[in-house]
Amino acid sequence: MNWKNRICSSVDAVFRHKSLSLQLILLYMRKIVILLLSIFVLLACKRTSQVAKVEEKAITVPAFSSDSAYLYVKKQVDFGARVPNTKAHEECAVYLASELKRFGAKVIEQKADLIAFDGTVLKSVNIIGSFNPKAEGRILLFAHWDSRPWADNDPDPKNHKKPVMAANDGASGVGMLLEMARWMGQNSPTVGVDIIFFDSEDYGKPASAGGDPAEDSWCLGTQYWAKNPHVPGYTARYGILLDMVGAPGATFYREQASEYYAPRVVSAVWSQAKSLGFGQYFKDEKGGAITDDHIYVNKISGIPSIDIIQYDPNTESGFGAYWHTIYDTMENVDKNTLNAVGTTLMHVVYNEK
Numbered sequence: 001m002n003w004k005n006r007i008c009s010s011v012d013a014v015f016r017h018k019s020l021s022l023q024l025i026l027l028y029m030r031k032i033v034i035l036l037l038s039i040f041v042l043l044a045c046k047r048t049s050q051v052a053k054v055e056e057k058a059i060t061v062p063a064f065s066s067d068s069a070y071l072y073v074k075k076q077v078d079f080g081a082r083v084p085n086t087k088a089h090e091e092c093a094v095y096l097a098s099e100l101k102r103f104g105a106k107v108i109e110q111k112a113d114l115i116a117f118d119g120t121v122l123k124s125v126n127i128i129g130s131f132n133p134k135a136e137g138r139i140l141l142f143a144h145w146d147s148r149p150w151a152d153n154d155p156d157p158k159n160h161k162k163p164v165m166a167a168n169d170g171a172s173g174v175g176m177l178l179e180m181a182r183w184m185g186q187n188s189p190t191v192g193v194d195i196i197f198f199d200s201e202d203y204g205k206p207a208s209a210g211g212d213p214a215e216d217s218w219c220l221g222t223q224y225w226a227k228n229p230h231v232p233g234y235t236a237r238y239g240i241l242l243d244m245v246g247a248p249g250a251t252f253y254r255e256q257a258s259e260y261y262a263p264r265v266v267s268a269v270w271s272q273a274k275s276l277g278f279g280q281y282f283k284d285e286k287g288g289a290i291t292d293d294h295i296y297v298n299k300i301s302g303i304p305s306i307d308i309i310q311y312d313p314n315t316e317s318g319f320g321a322y323w324h325t326i327y328d329t330m331e332n333v334d335k336n337t338l339n340a341v342g343t344t345l346m347h348v349v350y351n352e353k
């Protein structure tokens with residue numbers, strides 16, 4: 001081989017070597033491009049599926065109708081005072097159970113003879129409506145449906161033996177829950193919901209009787225249910241009691257037992273109300289401590305429960321001036337208040353996952 005050929009073959013070798021390296025580089029680059037493209041496609045898919053998930057989770061909260069709730073309150077009052085062992089009480093029980101059934105709830109009428117502080121046997125019935133009864137995650141909503149037999153807080157002592165019409169103190173919470181039930185039948189929330197109308201809440205010992213205040217003489221229906229739940233071992237994430245939720249210009253403060261047993265539920269409800277523009281109703285301030293149905297649901301059932309109850313710091317009782325008087329009538333029920341509380345609760349329940 002002459003020097004020329006030698007040079008040529010070594011140049012060839014260099015070139016062959018170079019083209020081999022080039023091929024390898026190109027191969028690697030192709031692989032990198034494919035890898036980058038795959039990552040890009042994967043990320044794009046993930047993003048789309050995340051968007052789809054967000055879209056899937058978008059929640060529409062049905063519009064609570066205060067007109068409808070108002071009519072459910074009025075319908076109860078039209079039966080007359082729903083004092084246990086009276087015809088009005090019996091007829092109203094039939095109405096409440098049939099409404100819950102009409103809305104698609106599974107209904108249980110829990111009957112019991114409960115003994116009042118004075119020995120009277122109260123033919124009582126707790127009315128329970130369950131939506132999505134098989135769902136594990138549950139919310140409990142409750143109100144009492146009976147009327148107090150005596151208007152013992154009336155300014156006129158002549159009225160102390162007359163029954164209370166209980167438009168606010170009883171029917172307002174029940175009417176609001178019936179309106180919510182109407183929606184739950186048509187448009188099911190994600191969670192299961194149990195609505196309980198408790199009986200014999202307001203047969204408590206009058207202060208005028210003197211002696212032991214007998215705190216446990218109130219809320220007899222709730223005490224019975226807490227010891228004998230409609231489903232053995234029943235529980236719920238939390239409970240919300242509605243009591244006196246319809247008076248014009250009513251204010252709801254953070255009730256102290258609710259704050260003790262279920263502070264996070266209080267905060268969630270009050271902040272939901274505020275964000276909906278109902279801050280003038282839901283005062284973010286401490287209220288009184290009230291012996292009401294939620295006490296027994298907390299203490300006996302162990303379900304963290306709150307009481308949304310009117311609190312008026314300017315009256316002696318702490319409640320509205322109509323409380324346990326003959327003036328607890330439809331004139332003291334206001335659609336704006338029903339709307340504020342009902343809309344807030346609809347958002348709380350429908351946003352539950």
Ligand code: 1BN
Binds near residue numbers: 169201202204290292
């Ligand atoms: C609420 C409405 N309560 C009765 N009607 C419970 C209660 C009992 C509140 C005694 C204060 C005193």
Ligand code: ZN
Binds near residue numbers: 148169202
């Ligand atoms: Zn009462």
